[in-house]
Amino acid sequence: MTARSDRPGKALSLGLKHLAYLIIAFIFVLPLWWAIVSSLRPNSAIFADIFPFTPKALLPAPFTLEAYGGIFERGFGLIIANTMLVALVTMAAGLIVNGAAGFAFAMFDFKGKKFILSAIIISFMLPFEAIALPLYTVTQQLGWLDNIAALIVPSVANGLAVFLFYQFFSQVPKDYAEAARLDGVSWIDILLRIYVPLSLPTCISAALLLFIFQWEAFLWPLLAMPSQQFKVIQVGMAAFQQQYQTIWNQLFAVSVITALIPIALLLPLQRYYVQGLAGAGIKG
Amino acid sequence: MASLSLSKVRKSFGETHIIHGVDLEIGNGEFVVFVGPSGCGKSTLLRMIAGLESVSDGTITIGGRDVTKLDPSERGVAMVFQSYALYPHMSVRDNIGFGLRMNGMPRAEVERKVAEAASALHLTELLDRKPKQLSGGQRQRVAIGRAIVRQPDVFLFDEPLSNLDAELRVQMRLEIARLHTELAATMIYVTHDQVEAMTLADKIVVLRAGRVEQAGTPLALYDDPANLFVAGFIGSPRMNFMRARQDENGVIRLTDHGNAEVSLSLGSGPQPGRDLLLGIRPEHFGPNLPVRLSVMVDLVEHLGGASYAYVGSGSSHPLTLEMREGRNVVRGTALETGFDPARAFLFDATSGERIR
Numbered sequence: 001m002t003a004r005s006d007r008p009g010k011a012l013s014l015g016l017k018h019l020a021y022l023i024i025a026f027i028f029v030l031p032l033w034w035a036i037v038s039s040l041r042p043n044s045a046i047f048a049d050i051f052p053f054t055p056k057a058l059l060p061a062p063f064t065l066e067a068y069g070g071i072f073e074r075g076f077g078l079i080i081a082n083t084m085l086v087a088l089v090t091m092a093a094g095l096i097v098n099g100a101a102g103f104a105f106a107m108f109d110f111k112g113k114k115f116i117l118s119a120i121i122i123s124f125m126l127p128f129e130a131i132a133l134p135l136y137t138v139t140q141q142l143g144w145l146d147n148i149a150a151l152i153v154p155s156v157a158n159g160l161a162v163f164l165f166y167q168f169f170s171q172v173p174k175d176y177a178e179a180a181r182l183d184g185v186s187w188i189d190i191l192l193r194i195y196v197p198l199s200l201p202t203c204i205s206a207a208l209l210l211f212i213f214q215w216e217a218f219l220w221p222l223l224a225m226p227s228q229q230f231k232v233i234q235v236g237m238a239a240f241q242q243q244y245q246t247i248w249n250q251l252f253a254v255s256v257i258t259a260l261i262p263i264a265l266l267l268p269l270q271r272y273y274v275q276g277l278a279g280a281g282i283k284g
Numbered sequence: 285m286a287s288l289s290l291s292k293v294r295k296s297f298g299e300t301h302i303i304h305g306v307d308l309e310i311g312n313g314e315f316v317v318f319v320g321p322s323g324c325g326k327s328t329l330l331r332m333i334a335g336l337e338s339v340s341d342g343t344i345t346i347g348g349r350d351v352t353k354l355d356p357s358e359r360g361v362a363m364v365f366q367s368y369a370l371y372p373h374m375s376v377r378d379n380i381g382f383g384l385r386m387n388g389m390p391r392a393e394v395e396r397k398v399a400e401a402a403s404a405l406h407l408t409e410l411l412d413r414k415p416k417q418l419s420g421g422q423r424q425r426v427a428i429g430r431a432i433v434r435q436p437d438v439f440l441f442d443e444p445l446s447n448l449d450a451e452l453r454v455q456m457r458l459e460i461a462r463l464h465t466e467l468a469a470t471m472i473y474v475t476h477d478q479v480e481a482m483t484l485a486d487k488i489v490v491l492r493a494g495r496v497e498q499a500g501t502p503l504a505l506y507d508d509p510a511n512l513f514v515a516g517f518i519g520s521p522r523m524n525f526m527r528a529r530q531d532e533n534g535v536i537r538l539t540d541h542g543n544a545e546v547s548l549s550l551g552s553g554p555q556p557g558r559d560l561l562l563g564i565r566p567e568h569f570g571p572n573l574p575v576r577l578s579v580m581v582d583l584v585e586h587l588g589g590a591s592y593a594y595v596g597s598g599s600s601h602p603l604t605l606e607m608r609e610g611r612n613v614v615r616g617t618a619l620e621t622g623f624d625p626a627r628a629f630l631f632d633a634t635s636g637e638r639i640r
Contacts, residue, residue, distance in 0.1 A: 175369035178336050183383025183434065184357030193386075197373040 032259065033058065039067050039252035046248045067249035071240070076254060079236035086151045086232060087214035093156045094210040095203060101157070102165020103191050107177060117166070124159030128219065136223050150224040151232065155214055161206040168202040169195055204272040208265065215262055233258050286347030286360065286437035286470055287312045288333070293342035295328055302328050303494045305342065310472065310487070315464050318474045319481040319517070320491035326474045327442055329491070333472065334363050334440050347437055362431035363440040366447065368423045370415040377411040380429045401429040421452045428463065441473040445480065457483060478518055482506070490514050512636035515563050515629055521592065521604045528560040528630070536630065538562065540601060541577050546625050551640050559633035564623050566592065566606040573622035579603065581617045584610070593619060
């Protein structure tokens with residue numbers, strides 16, 4: 001009897017729960033959705049349905065792709081390519097450098113290991129702004145200002161990525177490395193053929209970390225590339241807001257592309273990303 | 285195949301000494317078992333032979349070659365780990381052949397060797413599986429296969445059966461014994477299980493706190509233990525120890541058992557006034573034997589073939605008696621039993637040394 005009378009109540013509470021989820025999800029997605037919609041409208045109609053608000057504001061009507069055409073005419077394609085180049089090179093070099101460093105910390109005992117490891121952990125707690133000026137001076141001394149190296153080299157070594165690899169590698173049973181050493185396998189092969197295949201989630205996390213770090217970089221590219229011959233995406237985006245006018249639909253189109261590229265990367269790899277950051281357990 | 289010798293081998297971590305000058309000769313093709321309680325240094329000693337731990341002092345030679353400072357891969361040893369250490373992302377085939385391939389052996393030859401080892405270990409059907417798809421015993425065999433293909437001079441086993449259930453352990457024990465006969469290779473095997481040690485070994489090395497307490501054949505250790513520790517460690521159930529004293533006439537008497545007289549034929553005999561322990565194995569008790577004891581049974585275990593009666597459980601010197609005909613013995617039975625003094629061992633209770 002109680003069970004029967006409970007059923008509609010349960011269904012109602014389930015329905016309410018889902019409604020609440022929907023509303024929360026809607027609130028989260030709303031800004032991105034509004035940006036997408038606005039990027040698909042003509043510039044003159046951007047604010048048309050907002051003041052006063054009508055539900056039409058959430059639909060791309062009137063529909064046009066002129067904003068996307070416009071930004072690529074103004075060289076946005078090159079900016080994406082520039083950023084991709086910087087981010088991908090950083091990612092590839094970063095995986096090698098940080099992976100090898102994490103492996104060394106996990107495998108070998110050497111003098112000052114604890115101290116260096118602490119320094120690395122502190123390094124990723126420092127805000128970038130704190131090292132921007134000293135880094136600028138070093139870059140200037142090296143003559144790297146306005147050179148792509150200034151964007152890539154300082155970002156290759158990443159404390160958090162080293163720490164991720166170190167964490168993972170030190171959890172892998174030492175027996176694997178010892179068995180391989182008895183077999184006469186070199187350290188580099190132990191790293192590449194045993195530890196790297198086991199650490200795929202960590203590699204993916206670290207790769208995404210490095211990629212997104214570069215993708216989101218704004219202050220440093222602005223400082224390191226004073227002539228702005230070589231623009232990356234965040235700096236390029238800022239340039240769409242000009243002194244005398246803002247082409248809103250183009251600015252939205254740029255924002256949408258800037259947001260969607262990392263999302264497109266992250267979504268399929270999300271599982272590994274979370275696994276890697278959570279320090280995947282190892283079963284022998 | 286090769287002989288192996290340890291000479292004054294020591295291991296220290298700073299001020300902490302783990303291995304205190306071990307001397308040991310292991311003959312060609314011998315099966316040697318290092319046995320001892322946890323923390324006695326048996327695994328450390330094995331890892332020092334493998335080259336995975338550095339040697340603080342002394343020398344290790346394999347086949348007459350000083351390997352003390354050599355890299356693990358140059359020593360001609362192969363090791364089977366307690367955890368098996370199978371690479372989880374590689375198939376059985378790749379696991380077995382990995383070391384060979386990494387050392388530049390041609391693919392065809394690697395294939396041939398892997399196939400040979402697999403067939404010897406009944407793994408042929410499993411070559412394409414991943415370690416996680418194998419049972420514990422199968423993983424163990426893969427780990428052994430990985431050692432075999434390298435054709436090492438010396439095989440090292442670090443508690444290889446401790447992760448298996450009891451039945452499988454017996455089966456794998458027989459398999460390892462068979463392997464030793466077939467390969468006629470020198471093998472060193474570490475375990476804390478004295479049954480494994482007794483059944484597998486040509487020679488047992490009993491270690492305690494980084495020292496060799498005694499080394500010899502299983503039966504030599506059983507029949508003639510050098511000290512209290514070895515006597516208590518080898519044999520299952522363990523040897524019984526009864527408190528004893530030498531009276532003014534030089535007669536050994538059991539203080540907890542009505543001062544029963546034990547006439548032993550000793551050489552020099554104990555120093556007067558020393559606390560003594562008389563050791564007698566559970567299977568050496570029986571009725572109508574020269575030294576008579578009256579005991580009260582507080583627990584009985586009937587295993588079918590034999591029964592074990594426990595006496596004085598909870599006291600500092602309890603007794604375990606093995607009875608072949610003891611089916612009617614129950615808790616509370618007053619038992620008249622005894623032993624032959626010729627079967628007894630006398631120890632100094634303080635130093636643990638055997639008194640002969």
